[in-house]
Amino acid sequence: MHPxxxxxxxxxxxxxxxxxxxWLKLMLWIAGISLFSIAVGYSLPGLFPTSAxxxxxxxxxxxxxxxxxxxxxxxxxxxxxxxxxxxEMLLFTAxxxxxxxxxxxxxxxxxxxxxxxxxMLRSMPVGKLAVLSATFMExxxxxxxxxxxxxxxxxxxxLESMSVAGSMLYGVSLGVxxxxxxxxxxxxxxxxxxxxxxxxxxxAFLGANYMxxxxxxxSAPEFSWLSPLAWGYLTEPYVKxxxxxxxxxxxxxxxxxxxxxxxxxxxxxxxxFLPQRGGRAHAKPSLLSPHGLALRLLKATLISWIIALFVxxxxxxSVFGDLDSFFEGNESLELxxxxxxxxxxxxxxxxxxxxxxxxxxxxxxxxxxFQLRGEEKKGRxxxxxxxxxxxxxxxxxxxxxxxxIGIVSMFASALxxxxxxxxxxxTPIDLGTILLAALAYVPALLFMLxxxxxxxxxxPRWTGIGWLYLVYCFIVDYMGGLLQLPEWMKKLTVFxxxxxxxxxxxxxxxxxxxAVLAAGICLAGAAFYRRRDIIENR
Amino acid sequence: xxxxxxxxxxxxxxxxxxxxxNVNLDxxxxxxxxxxxxxxxxxxxxxxxxxxxxxxxxxxxxxFGEDVWSRAVEIHRRIAYVPGDVNLWxxxxxxEIIDLFIKLQGSGDVARRDELIGRFELDPxxxxxxxxxxxxxxxxxxxxxxxxxxxxxxxxxxxxLDPLMERVFQECVEEIKAKGKSVLLSxxxxxxxxxxxxxxxxxxEGEIIETGTLEELRHLTRSLFQVETRIPADRLSTxxxxxxxxxxxxxxxxxxxxxQVGVVLEYLTGLGVMKLESxxxxxxxxxxxxxxxxxxxxxxxxx
Numbered sequence: 134m135h136p137x138x139x140x141x142x143x144x145x146x147x148x149x150x151x152x153x154x155x156w157l158k159l160m161l162w163i164a165g166i167s168l169f170s171i172a173v174g175y176s177l178p179g180l181f182p183t184s185a186x187x188x189x190x191x192x193x194x195x196x197x198x199x200x201x202x203x204x205x206x207x208x209x210x211x212x213x214x215x216x217x218x219x220x221e222m223l224l225f226t227a228x229x230x231x232x233x234x235x236x237x238x239x240x241x242x243x244x245x246x247x248x249x250x251x252x253m254l255r256s257m258p259v260g261k262l263a264v265l266s267a268t269f270m271e272x273x274x275x276x277x278x279x280x281x282x283x284x285x286x287x288x289x290x291x292l293e294s295m296s297v298a299g300s301m302l303y304g305v306s307l308g309v310x311x312x313x314x315x316x317x318x319x320x321x322x323x324x325x326x327x328x329x330x331x332x333x334x335x336x337a338f339l340g341a342n343y344m345x346x347x348x349x350x351x352s353a354p355e356f357s358w359l360s361p362l363a364w365g366y367l368t369e370p371y372v373k374x375x376x377x378x379x380x381x382x383x384x385x386x387x388x389x390x391x392x393x394x395x396x397x398x399x400x401x402x403x404x405x406f407l408p409q410r411g412g413r414a415h416a417k418p419s420l421l422s423p424h425g426l427a428l429r430l431l432k433a434t435l436i437s438w439i440i441a442l443f444v445x446x447x448x449x450x451s452v453f454g455d456l457d458s459f460f461e462g463n464e465s466l467e468l469x470x471x472x473x474x475x476x477x478x479x480x481x482x483x484x485x486x487x488x489x490x491x492x493x494x495x496x497x498x499x500x501x502x503f504q505l506r507g508e509e510k511k512g513r514x515x516x517x518x519x520x521x522x523x524x525x526x527x528x529x530x531x532x533x534x535x536x537x538i539g540i541v542s543m544f545a546s547a548l549x550x551x552x553x554x555x556x557x558x559x560t561p562i563d564l565g566t567i568l569l570a571a572l573a574y575v576p577a578l579l580f581m582l583x584x585x586x587x588x589x590x591x592x593p594r595w596t597g598i599g600w601l602y603l604v605y606c607f608i609v610d611y612m613g614g615l616l617q618l619p620e621w622m623k624k625l626t627v628f629x630x631x632x633x634x635x636x637x638x639x640x641x642x643x644x645x646x647x648a649v650l651a652a653g654i655c656l657a658g659a660a661f662y663r664r665r666d667i668i669e670n671r
Numbered sequence: 672x673x674x675x676x677x678x679x680x681x682x683x684x685x686x687x688x689x690x691x692x693n694v695n696l697d698x699x700x701x702x703x704x705x706x707x708x709x710x711x712x713x714x715x716x717x718x719x720x721x722x723x724x725x726x727x728x729x730x731x732x733x734x735f736g737e738d739v740w741s742r743a744v745e746i747h748r749r750i751a752y753v754p755g756d757v758n759l760w761x762x763x764x765x766x767e768i769i770d771l772f773i774k775l776q777g778s779g780d781v782a783r784r785d786e787l788i789g790r791f792e793l794d795p796x797x798x799x800x801x802x803x804x805x806x807x808x809x810x811x812x813x814x815x816x817x818x819x820x821x822x823x824x825x826x827x828x829x830x831x832l833d834p835l836m837e838r839v840f841q842e843c844v845e846e847i848k849a850k851g852k853s854v855l856l857s858x859x860x861x862x863x864x865x866x867x868x869x870x871x872x873x874x875x876e877g878e879i880i881e882t883g884t885l886e887e888l889r890h891l892t893r894s895l896f897q898v899e900t901r902i903p904a905d906r907l908s909t910x911x912x913x914x915x916x917x918x919x920x921x922x923x924x925x926x927x928x929x930x931q932v933g934v935v936l937e938y939l940t941g942l943g944v945m946k947l948e949s950x951x952x953x954x955x956x957x958x959x960x961x962x963x964x965x966x967x968x969x970x971x972x973x974x
Contacts, residue, residue, distance in 0.1 A: 247761075247800075327761060327800065412764030414796040420767055421774035430760060512758040516811070519722045519752035519824075520775035523744045667724040 140398065142260035147267035151241060155271065162233045163279050166307075169608075170226055171286040173616065177214050178292060180617050187212040190615070194220070197455035198482045201347040201448065202489070204363075205354065208372040215294035215371025218287075219303060221615060227310040227365040228343065230279065234272055234315040235335040241268040242322035243331040252402060265319060265397050269390060272315035280308030295371055302379070303370035309382035313361040314339060316389040323396035326405030333437065340441055344448050351452050361385060423522055424530045430508070431501055435538055438497035439545045445493060446549020449486050453479055454557025479554075480562060484570060484633040486550070491574040491628055492607045494542030495581045499603065501535040502585035503596050512669040524663045532586055532655055539578035547571035570634035576647040577627045583654035590661035593668060673700040675822055675853045676721065681730035683716055683877075690716045692877045693730065698822070698853050703844065705868030706857040707958060713877040714857045715755065718826050721855075722752060734822060748777045751815035755827035755857070757807040759799035765810045766795025772814035784817040790839050804831035816843045823847060823854045829863065841867060861954040871954070873961055880961060888957050893926040895950045896935075901943030910935055921945075 152159075181187045191212035193199065204224040208216035242265060245251045251264060260266075283304030288297035314335070321334040342362040349356040350363075357363040364378040364385075396406065419425050456479055505527065508514050517527065547567050555561040585599045592598070606626035613623050623629045630643045676698035683691040691713045698704045708714050719725045721732055723743030732739045734746045759768055769788070773779035788795055791809045799807065808831050815823060823844075829837050837860075844854060844867050858864050864871060871888060873881040881888060893914065898904070899922050907923055908916055912931025917924045927935050939947070952960075 412767065412796050412798050414764065414766040416767040416770035416774075420763075421771055423775070426771060429763070512754075512756060513760065515719070515722070515724055515754055516752070516758075516772060517775065518724050518743070519747060519750065519754075520772060521744050521748040521777045522775050664726065666726055667719075 140260045140262040141266050142258060142263060144260065144263045144266045144270070147254070147259065147263050148270050151267055151271050152274075155237065158237070159271075159275050163275065163282065166226060166229055166233070167279065167282040167286060170222060170283055171290070173222060173612075174218055174287050174290050174292075174295065176616060177218055180615075181214070181217070184212070187214070187217055190217065196482075197351045197452040198449070198486070200350050201452045202486075204346070204366045205350050206372070207369055213294035213371065214292055215296075215299060218295065219299075219366070219370045219372065221612075223303065223306060223366045223370070224362070225611075227307055227362060228339070230276070230307050230311040231314040231339050231362065232336075234276070234311045235318045235332065235339065237275070238268055238272060238315050238318040239322055239328060239331045239335060241271070242319060243325065243328040246403060247328045255402060262394050262397055265394060269312075269315060269319060272312055276308035276311035276315070279311065280304035283307060299371040299374055302368055302374050302376065305376075305379050306365045306368045306370060309379045309386075310362060310365040312386050313364065313382050313389075316386040316393065317361065319393040320389050320396070323393055323400060324406045326403075326407060330405070330407070333434070337437065337441075344444060347448050348451070351455060423517070423527050424534070426517075427504070427527075427530050427534055431504055431534065434500055435497055435534075438500070438538075439541055442490065442494055442497075442542050442546040443549040445490065446546035446551075447553040448549075449490075450550040450553025450555075451557055453483075453554035456482065479558070480566075481636050483550070483562065483567070484636045487570050487574060487633070488610045488628050488631075490546040490550075490571065491543065491577060491631070492603065492610070494539065494546060494574070495578055495603055497542055498535045498539045498578055498582050499585045499599050501538050502531050502582055502589060503599065505531040506589045506593050506596050509593070509667055510670045514667050515669070518667060525659060528586070528590070528659050528662050532582065535582040535585070536579055539582060540572070540575055543571040543574055543578065544568070566635050569639070573634050573639070573644060574628070574631050576644040576651065577631050579651040580627045580647050580654075583651040583658065586658035587654050587661070588658075590658035590665070593665070594670070674698070675700050676732070676734050676855070677736075678717075678721075678732045679730055681717070681720060681732050682728045683713075683720060683725060684728045690877055691720070694874075694877075694879050696872055696879055696882065698855055700853055701848070701851045702869040703848055703854040703856055703867050705864035705871040706855055706874065707859070707861065707864060707871060707954070708874035712874045714874060715826055716877075717874070718752075718824055718855070718857065721824065722747075722750075749821045750824060751776060751818045751820035751822075752824045753808070753811040753815045753826065753828040755830060757804075757811045759802070759807055759810060761800030762798060764796055764798055765793055765802060765806070768799060768810050769795065769814045769817070772811070773817055776814070776818050776820070778819035779814070779817045780819070784813065787813040787816055787843075790843075791836060805833060805836065808832060809836070812840065812843070816847065821852055823852060825854065826857045827859060828856075829858065829860060837863070861958060865954045873958065875961060881957075885954065888954075889951055890929050892952045892957055892960055893928050894932065894952060895924070895926050895956075897924050897946070897948040898922070898939055898944060899946040900939060901945060904939060904942050906938065907935075910938070 181190065191209045194203070194206065195209050203221055206216060206220035208220070245264070254264060281304060284297070284301035287295055287303060288300035317338055318331065318335040321338065322331040325331040325334050339362070342360045346357045346360045346363040349360070358367065358378070361382065364382045367378040368375050400406065420429050518524065547570070551562070551564050551567045581603065584602060585596070588596045588599050606628055609618055609622055609626045610628050627647060630647060632638070632640055632643065674697050676696070678694055678696040681691060681694040682689065694717060706714055706717070716725065720727055721734065721739055723739050723746070726740055735749060737746055739746060769784060773784065791813055793806060793809045793813065799810065802810070808828060812828060815825070829840050832840060841863065844856070848854065856864065856868060865885065868885070870882065870884050872879055901921070903921055904918070904923055907913055907918065907925065910931060912928035913935065914926045
């Protein structure tokens with residue numbers, strides 16, 4: 134008999150070590166998400182004091198488009214503060230929690246492995262599976278803490294419709310979604326052969342889950358039980374308080390995690406299970422230029438985003454059919470439309486959807502421009518700038534790619550939206566209307582690009598501000614109406630200044646001003662970028 | 672002789688930390704300049720300033736008579752660079768990266784490239800994520816030596832190479848030197864510097880503390896002597912320039928400052944020299960001496 138190998142040796146020591154590295158990051162994530170939840174919970178009673186007001190909101194939720202976006206609710210007839218809170222907040226918050234888990238897990242598994250840090254650890258008396266188990270324990274602690282803070286914080290608001298038990302379940306629901314995605318990422322980290330591959334797979338899995346549940350929530354709710362993301366809101370905190378989905382989530386984690394452990398044990402350090410393609414001995418001519426290199430580096434990411442945006446467009450477009458037939462039978466809703474409006478409710482919803490598509494479309498734009506800084510950080514710009522390539526050329530190469538991807542993004546999601554709604558609606562919206570509504574956001578995307586480029590030029594260590602601004606825009610534009618945020622907060626998001634076609638009429642002023650501002654900020658960024666040190670920061 | 676690189680009063684501060692203080696340095700046409708100094712002394716900072724990747728805090732640096740910051744792109748058409756830490760794109764193959772570097776630099780020839788790939792024994796069809804440190808360095812070296820640059824800036828280019836590849840590297844440097852190219856070679860492998868370099872500059876804590884040919888530098892330091900005399904040389908320890916004396920009855924091993932050699936030899940001759948061996952100081956001795964003298968470590972005692 135072989136002695137049992139000590140696969141988990143030093144797990145606890147590694148856990149303490151990782152916590153020491155991560156505590157600030159963890160605190161920021163957990164505090165950010167928790168404070169946001171509690172602040173919304175705190176402000177809802179003031180915003181919607183009477184049940185009549187809440188019921189008015191509930192009526193606008195009673196349609197497939199809203200179900201696809203924010204999820205279903207079993208309490209639309211009695212839309213209490215608690216029901217409203219868990220309906221409007223849970224799915225959205227769970228997405229953020231899932232992203233937190235994906236980033237931290239892939240960082241400590243594939244990320245550390247790729248940078249050679251794992252090799253150092255493995256040369257010490259540390260078990261083969263210790264890093265993975267320490268990482269998962271860290272995520273258990275983080276999600277547990279997040280659940281606890283939500284439970285206590287929301288429960289402490291003392292609202293009649295938000296019981297302590299319901300608040301605890303709300304927190305647990307978020308935590309369960311979190312560890313479900315932590316476990317999934319741990320599995321993907323074994324399958325992929327690189328840190329980037331692991332992050333892409335995990336995020337794609339999250340996106341697919343969001344889309345899957347959007348479709349099943351609308352047309353076949355029982356199938357939503359298959360999605361780890363749906364286990365969050367299926368507990369229906371404050372409404373049914375069902376612990377079953379959380380339990381399913383824990384079982385799922387156990388299964389996925391043991392698979393991840395098994396695969397981690399089987400594979401060599403640095404290897405993955407998905408096939409690695411060989412390469413060519415000499416470069417194709419298309420690679421041999423600054424833009425050729427940049428496009429090659431970004432290719433996989435950008436193509437995945439275009440496909441993802443097209444699919445998001447299709448998903449939203451596919452619920453338009455249900456939306457149409459729903460409105461036909463609902464006279465009270467039609468009365469809510471302005472009398473002189475020549476636009477259908479479907480078109481009004483489309484203009485709301487466009488903001489979400491634009492926020493999603495900004496992600497590849499920022500990814501592209503921040504690649505310029507990412508390459509610098511990894512020490513790869515030295516070799517480029519030691520060759521006969523100017524800073525200006527590299528900078529504007531990335532600006533051009535960012536601008537191009539912004540246009541393509543909006544185009545792809547508009548096309549997906551058009552095709553899907555044309556297939557399901559009796560009187561579909563025409564392509565021109567949809568395209569114009571989508572392309573009206575392009576100047577806003579360029580503005581986001583310019584903010585990104587200014588950060589790369591002037592504050593290269595603080596490019597995270599670009600993402601924070603995008604999150605701010607998303608929260609304000611997505612929840613601004615619900616939270617009745619002050620006007621100045623709305624004015625600070627660039628998407629707020631985009632004409633909401635086709636419902637609003639097309640004014641050329643705001644898009645034009647936005648585009649001019651974007652160009653100016655880009656140039657300022659270039660001036661900073663050309664004058665500063667290239668800083669390696671691994 | 673033409674001067675290719677002129678550095679005058681060059682300083683670089685990172686916040687409050689002075690990485691480089693008032694550096695003056697020249698590289699002449701056709702020479703190989705060795706650039707040595709302990710870790711963190713400012714070698715790579717100097718090189719990154721020369722490449723226009725960092726902006727000088729004060730002072731000037733010129734290559735081919737042009738300012739390294741404002742005329743970077745023009746200068747770089749005639750420069751080849753090999754960094755110490757070669758960071759490559761994990762998803763591209765070695766061959767693709769070599770082609771990219773050659774193309775971006777602007778000069779280079781395919782036959783020379785293929786010849787170098789053969790000599791360095793690199794498999795160019797592998798993704799660079801599978802390369803060891805040595806193989807990553809080969810990628811940068813092949814791209815650099817395949818170019819038709821006039822100045823080669825090599826920052827610890829051989830730290831990951833095996834002895835066979837190290838020899839190929841030295842051959843390559845000798846070849847470009849024979850073509851009249853100039854080389855700035857920063858290295859910790861002092862035997863390599865001794866073999867390849869015409870002149871040496873030593874940097875410590877951001878300051879150039881010594882420049883000159885190896886001969887000139889040797890003159891500033893000590894030689895090692897091993898002697899055997901008929902009469903015991905018992906007054907040897909009283910000479911001011913003698914260090915690290917180890918003495919048995921008639922044998923002595925010691926170091927002596929260059930300027931004291933004459934006096935010591937005179938004394939020894941009177942004692943009836945039976946055997947005398949002298950070894951010039953190696954670059955390592957020079958280096959250690961500078962390092963210890965200024966590093967605040969104890970005196971001149973070293974192995």
